[in-house]
Amino acid sequence: MNGLERLQAAGAPASLIEQPSRDNAACVRVAAADVYGTLQTLRDACGFGTVTFITAIDRSPAEDRFEIAWQLRSVEHVDRIRVTTRVGGDAPSVRSATDLWPGSAYMERECYDMFGIHFEGHVGLKRLLMPEGYDHFPLRKEFPHQGIEPDRLYREWERTRS
Amino acid sequence: MGSLVPADTGSSQEAGFFASRLDALVNWGRKNSLWPMPLGLSCCGIELMAMIGPKFDIARFGAEAARFSPRQCDLLIVAGTLTWKMAEATRTIYDQMPDPKWVIAMGVCSSSGGMYDSYSVVQGVDMILPVDVYVPGCPPRPDAVIDALIKLQRKIERESPTRRLAEMSSKPLEAGTNTFNMAPNDAIKTHRIGTFLEGDEGDDA
Amino acid sequence: MSDARIYEWAPGVPADLDLDQDDPLHGELLQINMGPQHPATHGVLRLKVTLDGEVIAACEPVVGYLHRGKEKTCESLGWRKFFVHTDRLDYVQPLLNNTSYAMALEQLAGIDVPQRGQEIRVLLMETSRIMAHLIYLGTTAIDLGAVTMFFLTFTEREKAYDLLDAYTGHRMNNTYIRMGGVYADVEEDVARAFRAWLVQFPGKIDEFESLLTGNRIWYDRNKDVGSLTVKECQDWALTGPILRAAGCASDLRKDEPYCGYETYDFDIPVGTLGDSYDRYLVRIEEMRQSVKIALQALDRLEQSKGADYLLEDRRYVLPPKGRTHESMEELIFQFKVVTDMRLPKGEAYVGVESSKGELGFFLASDGTSDPLRCHVRAPGLMNVQAIPLIAKGRLLSDMMAIIGSLDFVMGEVDR
Structure with a gap:
């Protein structure tokens, strides 16, 4: 039984759609509201003990531009599954998985830092890689590669100390 | 300039002293006992470790006493990519180093931003502090950095510590600081010229 | 310095902080900053460490000093x-x-x-x-x-x-x-x-x-x-x-x-x-x-x-x-x-x-x-994340062994 079959046996949400994928992992899409429930089922009933990564893809200009992906791995069944969902709007948000896997805290922080996606229920959701006080979300498609005023925070610090 | 060859006193009985310019003596001491502050930021840091390691052994040039406290160092080796987030710490480290101090920008990232033309990377460490020698390479081989060290030693030879001391004592020091007050762009101009022109008097960075 | 200020400074201090009551140094919480330039952090990692005596009460890694986009x-x-x-x-x-x-x-x-x-x-x-x-x-x-x-x-x-x-x-x-x-x-x-x-x-x-x-x-x-x-x-x-x-x-x-x-x-x-x-x-x-x-x-x-x-x-x-x-x-x-x-x-x-x-x-x-x-x-990012988990309650000098054994490289952690 692969991961998808185990999920269906344990009770998959109605919004689940199977997605094509070009690797060996099963890939499913669920509605944003069902993500937490699906992840919980996958952890408790399907043996997916580890979350490999959480990230997002900016598919603008499509509606619901952010596709968030959770890739899970099961050590005992030796297989993987990828759960995706689409969110959009001015303040994209989805429920945090930190109470299922504490290790997803940094992954969610990175996702917030790079895309501005809010993870509800994450304690201490703040910037991970960019400095505190940075204004932009670098991996959004509208953000230029060379950045916008990259030295602003440094120049402000330089002014305050002399 | 000055030399450390014993002066010809005309008698072999009196070879117990030699005469030299004070500048030459001070410069000789400084150039042969550079204490590097190895600011290993990224990949170049590994090559910097290799340089300190057994094969390349910068002890041959008197620069093996790597200290991780900037207060004990006079040579800052910026090895690797400098990001704007790290820039504050790097500038603080530079300011904490006692005068006289020199800087080697090791690798293309610290020389010019290198392959990282991106939103978080400083496009050359000379945007925030003056640099004496630039070393290209990604990462440069340890031999190249040793060459930079020798170039820096030649530069130190041409400096004039006594004149500098006179200049410094004529104007009052600001309390607790020895920062250099130059706009970043001026720093780039002065020091690039200072590094590359042969026969230049050197500058007082 | 009152405890309240310290807790404010280091939000990583957990509510269930269990301090050793017999330690003569107990009670004097002290924060030290390790990095981003520190010989033992193997790169540009910064750790905000809260110490109770010599015991690590809390620790918060700060990464991103080598984020190159x-x-x-x-x-x-x-x-x-x-x-x-x-x-x-x-x-x-x-x-x-x-x-x-x-x-x-x-x-x-x-x-x-x-x-x-x-x-x-x-x-x-x-x-x-x-x-x-x-x-x-x-x-x-x-x-x-x-x-x-x-x-x-x-x-x-x-x-x-x-x-x-x-x-x-x-x-x-x-x-x-x-x-x-x-x-x-x-x-x-x-x-x-x-x-x-x-x-x-x-x-x-x-x-x-x-x-x-x-x-x-x-x-x-x-x-x-x-x-x-x-x-x-x-x-x-x-x-x-x-x-x-x-x-x-x-x-x-x-x-x-x-x-x-x-x-x-x-x-x-x-x-x-x-x-x-x-x-x-x-x-x-x-x-x-x-x-x-x-x-x-x-x-x-x-x-x-x-x-x-x-x-x-x-x-x-x-x-x-x-x-x-x-x-x-x-x-x-x-x-x-x-x-x-x-x-x-x-x-x-x-x-x-x-x-x-x-x-x-x-x-x-x-x-x-x-x-x-x-x-x-990046496996390194996950390894950095585990530092607070295993450093809590250990001596400060154990931090070197912990950082070393988790073995991360900041180029990969920060990307």
């Missing part, structure tokens, strides 16, 4: 040119990163690598793993006071550098793996030099072990420091030697074999207690196993002499430079690959077993030549 860079550079950036992720094992990225691209494109190409990759990957573990051994030992180890491991690394220099033309950051194989074939004298180094290397491991394994200081400073259970490792997404030291025989080379690893004869070392000392032993044994695998790969390379090492698929693979001067068709292929290489629409993730854990690339393509998304699954 690689994922964004991939989107603007294109699939092929991103190869050089993968070297600089975990810069102590560039060839392993190259391979991981190449495999993700191949998965997305749906192409296979010729047998000889895979054998060369295995040889290079295992050499990289040994070199990465040598860095771990040298730097961790120097932090715990065993300075000799730094010189011994760097002597060996220099030998490996010379081999890679002879084969790839550069000491570090080789960028030698290509989509569909490797850039050039292994010459016979290079293979002989690799074999000579690999054959003498186990003796060197014995020498390292004679200095550390039974050493009272090394043992006491690592034993029971930073213990992790298998459950904790899985919850905190820890993989690689850390997970194996905790007692779980999970290795992607065995679980999800790639590059023909299923046909090689090697064992997976597994620890029992999951402490720093177990991690050290696991890595030592992994070096021995890597030598074994690399020697088998060299044997196979002798068998497969003259076979293809690079796929001849002109959609993705550049033609040899010489041929582009003779054939108009090849010139057009080269032009197409360089300017407009398209991958099929879809997403793919491939993870490989790097020296730090599971290193993977998650690639999303929309069918055009511009990458839609390239996410690096």
Whole structure:
């Protein structure tokens, strides 16, 4: 039984759609509201003990531009599954998985830092890689590669100390 | 300039002293006992470790006493990519180093931003502090950095510590600081010229 | 300073903070800042540590001091040119990163690598793993006071550098793996030099072990420091030697074999207690196993002499430079690959077993030549995340052993 079959046996949400994928992992899409429930089922009933990564893809200009992906791995069944969902709007948000896997805290922080996606229920959701006080979300498609005023925070610090 | 060859006193009985310019003596001491502050930021840091390691052994040039406290160092080796987030710490480290101090920008990232033309990377460490020698390479081989060290030693030879001391004592020091007050762009101009022109008097960075 | 202010400063202090009431220094919470420039943090990691006496009450890692925007860079550079950036992720094992990225691209494109190409990759990957573990051994030992180890491991690394220099033309950051194989074939004298180094290397491991394994200081400073259970490792997404030291025989080379690893004869070392000392032993044994695998790969390379090492698929693979001067068709292929290489629409993730854990690339393509998304699954970031978990309640001096045994490289953590 692969991961998808185990999920269906344990009770998959109605919004689940199977997605094509070009690797060996099963890939499913669920509605944003069902993500937490699906992840919980996958952890408790399907043996997916580890979350490999959480990230997002900016598919603008499509509606619901952010596709968030959770890739899970099961050590005992030796297989993987990828759960995706689409969110959009001015303040994209989805429920945090930190109470299922504490290790997803940094992954969610990175996702917030790079895309501005809010993870509800994450304690201490703040910037991970960019400095505190940075204004932009670098991996959004509208953000230029060379950045916008990259030295602003440094120049402000330089002014305050002399 | 000055030399450390014993002066010809005309008698072999009196070879117990030699005469030299004070500048030459001070410069000789400084150039042969550079204490590097190895600011290993990224990949170049590994090559910097290799340089300190057994094969390349910068002890041959008197620069093996790597200290991780900037207060004990006079040579800052910026090895690797400098990001704007790290820039504050790097500038603080530079300011904490006692005068006289020199800087080697090791690798293309610290020389010019290198392959990282991106939103978080400083496009050359000379945007925030003056640099004496630039070393290209990604990462440069340890031999190249040793060459930079020798170039820096030649530069130190041409400096004039006594004149500098006179200049410094004529104007009052600001309390607790020895920062250099130059706009970043001026720093780039002065020091690039200072590094590359042969026969230049050197500058007082 | 009142406690309230301290708690405000360090939001990482947990509510259930359990302080040792008998400690005479108890009550005077003190924060110290380690990094971002600190010899023991192995790069530009910053740790905000809250101390109660000499005991770590809380610790908060601050990362991002080497964030170079690689994922964004991939989107603007294109699939092929991103190869050089993968070297600089975990810069102590560039060839392993190259391979991981190449495999993700191949998965997305749906192409296979010729047998000889895979054998060369295995040889290079295992050499990289040994070199990465040598860095771990040298730097961790120097932090715990065993300075000799730094010189011994760097002597060996220099030998490996010379081999890679002879084969790839550069000491570090080789960028030698290509989509569909490797850039050039292994010459016979290079293979002989690799074999000579690999054959003498186990003796060197014995020498390292004679200095550390039974050493009272090394043992006491690592034993029971930073213990992790298998459950904790899985919850905190820890993989690689850390997970194996905790007692779980999970290795992607065995679980999800790639590059023909299923046909090689090697064992997976597994620890029992999951402490720093177990991690050290696991890595030592992994070096021995890597030598074994690399020697088998060299044997196979002798068998497969003259076979293809690079796929001849002109959609993705550049033609040899010489041929582009003779054939108009090849010139057009080269032009197409360089300017407009398209991958099929879809997403793919491939993870490989790097020296730090599971290193993977998650690639999303929309069918055009511009990458839609390239996410690096960095094992180092997860290892950094685990520092507060295992440092809490330990002495400050244990922090060096913990950081060393978690073994991360900031280039990969921050990307």
